[in-house]
Amino acid sequence: MSSINSSGEPAAVRVVGGWASPFVNRVVVALKLKGVVHEMLQETVGKKSELLLRSNPVHKKIPVLLHHGKPIAESLIIVEYIDEVWASNGAPAILPRDPHGRAVERFWAQYIDDKIPPGIRVLRGSVAQDKDKAAGEMSTALQHLEEAFVECSQGKQYFGGDNIGYLDIALGSFLGWIKAVEKIAGVELLNEAKVPNLAAWADRFCAHPAVVDVVPDADRLVEFTVQHAALLRAVNVPK
Amino acid sequence: MSSINSSGEPAAVRVVGGWASPFVNRVVVALKLKGVVHEMLQETVGKKSELLLRSNPVHKKIPVLLHHGKPIAESLIIVEYIDEVWASNGAPAILPRDPHGRAVERFWAQYIDDKIPPGIRVLRGSVAQDKDKAAGEMSTALQHLEEAFVECSQGKQYFGGDNIGYLDIALGSFLGWIKAVEKIAGVELLNEAKVPNLAAWADRFCAHPAVVDVVPDADRLVEFTVQHAALLRAVNVPK
Numbered sequence A, B: 001m002s003s004i005n006s007s008g009e010p011a012a013v014r015v016v017g018g019w020a021s022p023f024v025n026r027v028v029v030a031l032k033l034k035g036v037v038h039e040m041l042q043e044t045v046g047k048k049s050e051l052l053l054r055s056n057p058v059h060k061k062i063p064v065l066l067h068h069g070k071p072i073a074e075s076l077i078i079v080e081y082i083d084e085v086w087a088s089n090g091a092p093a094i095l096p097r098d099p100h101g102r103a104v105e106r107f108w109a110q111y112i113d114d115k116i117p118p119g120i121r122v123l124r125g126s127v128a129q130d131k132d133k134a135a136g137e138m139s140t141a142l143q144h145l146e147e148a149f150v151e152c153s154q155g156k157q158y159f160g161g162d163n164i165g166y167l168d169i170a171l172g173s174f175l176g177w178i179k180a181v182e183k184i185a186g187v188e189l190l191n192e193a194k195v196p197n198l199a200a201w202a203d204r205f206c207a208h209p210a211v212v213d214v215v216p217d218a219d220r221l222v223e224f225t226v227q228h229a230a231l232l233r234a235v236n237v238p239k
Helices: A022-033 A050-055 A075-085 A099-124 A131-153 A166-172 A175-185 A196-207 A218-227 A229-235 B022-033 B050-055 B075-085 B099-124 B131-153 B166-172 B175-185 B196-207 B218-227 B229-235
Strands: A013-017 A039-042 A064-067 A070-073 B013-017 B039-042 B064-067 B070-073
Touching: A013 A022, A013 A050, A022 A075, A022 A166, A022 A175, A050 A064, A064 A075, A070 A075, A070 B099, A075 A166, A075 B099, A099 A131, A099 A166, A099 A175, A099 B070, A099 B075, A131 A166, A131 A175, A131 A196, A166 A196, A175 A196, A175 A218, A218 A229, B013 B022, B013 B050, B022 B075, B022 B166, B022 B175, B050 B064, B064 B075, B070 B075, B075 B166, B099 B131, B099 B166, B099 B175, B131 B166, B131 B175, B131 B196, B166 B196, B175 B196, B175 B218, B218 B229
Parallel strands: A013 A039, B013 B039
Antiparallel strands: A013 A064, A064 A070, B013 B064, B064 B070
């Protein structure tokens, strides 16, 4: 994505982020689905830029979307914002149109954020807690999400039906990290025998053109974890 | 609200809840703002009805909205659902129309749910943690929300402008409990000197016709806390 336009002014859409953060990845996937040209501003692990501190003074966390200079924070809120602002540019809607479908996807997205990141933090070794317990809780959560997939996809390819939607983005952003902690902690989470629909969906999601260059693969995240172990404990990335 | 219609069938809109839960109060205020006739199904503290367990099998928590029998869970998600379903019945919109305004209100609503309920739990005595620390954190959060009020209200009466909106409901639902824990723990939180705009807004909000019979007053909640202290520790109401 081009970072400077011909006038030398900042791009209309900028993302303050980092490539390894699943929360940042959500924003980038949503922008790509909508075909929105944007500038990525990569934060350095362990430091926080002046722009980040000024744009998200309450949480001081990535991602932040800057749209014509106005900051928006919190990844799922940014994804909804993107869906609402670029609602009529020809790209498919990210959230379902009917209120019940929207409520169901918001429910599961909140569930994902309650259950998945804490499990990843423990299994990655950045929080000193019982890893077997964390793996068990992650497996239970994925079992629930397997059922949610059957309910939401209605036999189609994605949670969102024929296209990647809100819940695909919410869960799919963690796939790299889920596979990375399987390697780091020696556990099986996205097991084909236990969650066959989710395992097949994960392969489809990661190969999608809007995702393939955004959600990092497990090996890259394992390497990132090793390199940044001390820093990650301190700065708690990903959240 | 009438609970049985002439045909003896369940009402089209039912709320599985409890009067002391701020999360339930949010749903009821939203329904009243939209003028939606509904049936309240009061859960008994410390028990969970078969209907609740069946309607919210993942979290097993109130509130649940049943709309023509279809369950929707999680209070803020229900409020958005109500706003979307009853969008054109003449009542004012609960969320702003413009995407940036919506994102700002969603950001602060999430902030409220991160900061306020944990503080209330500690100050009420249902979680054994440092009360001075909890009171300090609550005061910091309310200071942030004082600034958010100035930003969102633009000099008008409510976060939502001339009418009660999403953020009014999100924070206002806790006013009874905030005032109750001020009495229980002997602390000052909604202090006119510290948060003058929020203190004046709180009085206006609690006197609003859609709120006055819904959000319980502090004395009633203090009494509830004393009566149900042991049970509350066990069942963790409000969340």
